Amino acid sequence: MQNMLMGRYIPGNSLIHRLDPRxxxxxxxxxxxxxxFAHDWLGYLLLILYTFAGVLLSGISISYFLKGLRxxxxxxxxxxxxxxxxxxxxxxxFQFWILKISTESLINALYIFFRxxxxxxxxxxxxxxxxPLTLADGIETGLAPLKKIxxxxxxxxxxxxxxxxxxxxxxxxxxxxxxxxxxxGMDFGEGNLLQKVRSIIPILIPLFVSSFRRAEDLAVAMESxxxxxxxxxxxxxxxxxxxxxxxxxxxxxxLAALLLMWNxxx
Amino acid sequence: xxxxxxxxxxxxxxxxxxxxxxLDGVSFAVHAGEWVSIIGQNGSGKSTTARAIDGLLExxxxxxxxxxxxxxSENVWxxxxxxxxxFQNPDNQFVGATVExxxxxxxxxxxxxxxEMILRVDQALKQVNMLEFKGKEPARLSGGQKxxxxxxxxxxxxxxxxxxxxxxxxxxxxxxxxIMRVIREIKAEYxxxxxxxxxDLDEATLSDRVLVMRAGKIIKSAKPEExxxxxxxxxxxGLDMPFTSSLAxxxxxxxxxxxxxxxxxxxxxxxxxxxxx
Numbered sequence: 001m002q003n004m005l006m007g008r009y010i011p012g013n014s015l016i017h018r019l020d021p022r023x024x025x026x027x028x029x030x031x032x033x034x035x036x037f038a039h040d041w042l043g044y045l046l047l048i049l050y051t052f053a054g055v056l057l058s059g060i061s062i063s064y065f066l067k068g069l070r071x072x073x074x075x076x077x078x079x080x081x082x083x084x085x086x087x088x089x090x091x092x093x094f095q096f097w098i099l100k101i102s103t104e105s106l107i108n109a110l111y112i113f114f115r116x117x118x119x120x121x122x123x124x125x126x127x128x129x130x131x132p133l134t135l136a137d138g139i140e141t142g143l144a145p146l147k148k149i150x151x152x153x154x155x156x157x158x159x160x161x162x163x164x165x166x167x168x169x170x171x172x173x174x175x176x177x178x179x180x181x182x183x184x185g186m187d188f189g190e191g192n193l194l195q196k197v198r199s200i201i202p203i204l205i206p207l208f209v210s211s212f213r214r215a216e217d218l219a220v221a222m223e224s225x226x227x228x229x230x231x232x233x234x235x236x237x238x239x240x241x242x243x244x245x246x247x248x249x250x251x252x253x254x255l256a257a258l259l260l261m262w263n264x265x266x
Numbered sequence: 267x268x269x270x271x272x273x274x275x276x277x278x279x280x281x282x283x284x285x286x287x288x289l290d291g292v293s294f295a296v297h298a299g300e301w302v303s304i305i306g307q308n309g310s311g312k313s314t315t316a317r318a319i320d321g322l323l324e325x326x327x328x329x330x331x332x333x334x335x336x337x338x339s340e341n342v343w344x345x346x347x348x349x350x351x352x353f354q355n356p357d358n359q360f361v362g363a364t365v366e367x368x369x370x371x372x373x374x375x376x377x378x379x380x381x382e383m384i385l386r387v388d389q390a391l392k393q394v395n396m397l398e399f400k401g402k403e404p405a406r407l408s409g410g411q412k413x414x415x416x417x418x419x420x421x422x423x424x425x426x427x428x429x430x431x432x433x434x435x436x437x438x439x440x441x442x443x444x445i446m447r448v449i450r451e452i453k454a455e456y457x458x459x460x461x462x463x464x465x466d467l468d469e470a471t472l473s474d475r476v477l478v479m480r481a482g483k484i485i486k487s488a489k490p491e492e493x494x495x496x497x498x499x500x501x502x503x504g505l506d507m508p509f510t511s512s513l514a515x516x517x518x519x520x521x522x523x524x525x526x527x528x529x530x531x532x533x534x535x536x537x538x539x540x541x542x543x
Contacts, residue, residue, distance in 0.1 A: 136363075165362070165363040169404070169405065172405075218358050221359035224349075226375040235374060238380065
């Protein structure tokens with residue numbers, strides 16, 4: 001469970017590390033849309049340069065990004081191969097039965113491949129450079145306008161930050177329960193599928209019960225420290241926009257504008 | 267001395283059909299600046315008493331007076347500000363995602379302005395000697411360190427009473443000694459009243475007064491030296507003796523020790539004196 005990359009944060013003090021999580025989230029969101037604006041090699045070149053700049057500025061070794069790619073590799077290959085085999089095209093390079101590989105389909109497959117890689121790289125930049133907690137803060141303040149339509153933003157933010165805080169605690173619990181069951185003769189990961197599923201129950205139920213106990217203790221501790229809900233609370237953590245955040249936002253808009261312009265001129 | 271906490275005829279049942287009530291007419295008073303320990307076997311109602319005082323239980327009959335005001339559902343939040351509670355499990359009471367967030371949590375609830383919070387967080391962490399861990403997550407701290415953070419979160423709120431609900435029971439001896447040292451220091455500095463619920467008799471010997479609970483009742487209230495001086499009695503209640511008392515018991519035949527409670531230093535002095543002769 002240690003090699004989970006999701007939400008893994010690598011401390012650092014690079015330009016990207018110092019940015020406001022809200023601007024990073026927003027840019028990430030826009031980037032995913034912008035990526036569909038690109039239809040040819042020049043568009044993709046721009047996107048690749050943009051992503052590459054992000055990776056370089058984060059100051060994190062490229063191997064982390066490749067690791068982030070690993071769990072997705074199956075999906076990427078699957079999609080790319082299907083694109084290659086089933087995209088209709090005129091200039092046939094290779095043909096076998098109903099499977100045709102044309103130059104068009106090759107190019108199309110390459111584009112799909114880059115689309116995947118770029119999105120994964122960009123989101124990895126976001127998660128590697130932003131502590132999960134700050135990310136949660138960013139999401140909470142990002143959702144703040146929704147308060148007007150009665151979305152419980154404070155509660156969502158609190159839930160998110162408590163969940164993040166309890167992930168390592170519950171992981172420890174899981175390992176402890178697994179070891180305790182092993183010590184009593186339980187065999188995990190043996191037998192057929194049904195037996196494997198069944199062997200999860202002795203972990204799951206104690207974990208469930210202990211979570212309830214933790215939740216109750218936590219609720220009492222929160223109440224005794226005067227927690228009465230979101231109203232009338234002040235905030236200790238504060239996010240601050242800096243000049244760099246505006247530059248970042250500007251850069252994604254310029255990228256989008258360039259791509260749109262290039263599409264229009266063609 | 268004025269009474270900061272008065273508990274009168276407290277009675278409580280967790281379930282309606284419970285035969286023996288968890289609390290059965292508990293009455294006691296604590297003076298301002300006093301350190302009172304409550305000891306007793308498991309299930310004697312110690313923790314329930316603590317929760318009732320903080321207004322965390324419903325359907326408690328009897329009256330609780332904090333700083334002269336009777337606790338009711340209207341003023342529970344205001345009176346709770348005068349009380350800081352430290353619970354048993356260091357992990358489960360850690361609300362914040364990092365040390366500083368956890369210390370700030372109580373202040374955020376009271377709507378204290380941010381500049382003030384920043385000052386108080388640093389000050390409180392310094393007091394419990396945890397300033398260098400300010401940005402750390404709970405997963406990277408030991409149990410004793412987490413309890414010290416919990417105490418810092420309470421000091422930052424400036425309460426008048428601190429209730430320790432078996433706050434040291436999940437710690438190792440070093441962590442336990444460290445917590446007791448911190449409590450003693452802040453008690454002296456802010457002139458706090460401490461109500462400590464504990465199984466650790468050596469911890470109880472440090473207090474001004476000890477209340478013994480059994481089956482939902484307070485059966486004894488005495489100074490630790492009086493209580494632990496009457497050796498046999500303690501074992502009957504189902505409790506042990508502090509280390510020095512049992513040592514003195516074993517040595518009594520050979521050394522002609524006085525028939526009263528001795529703390530470590532007193533015992534050492536007397537033994538040294540006897541051996542010199």
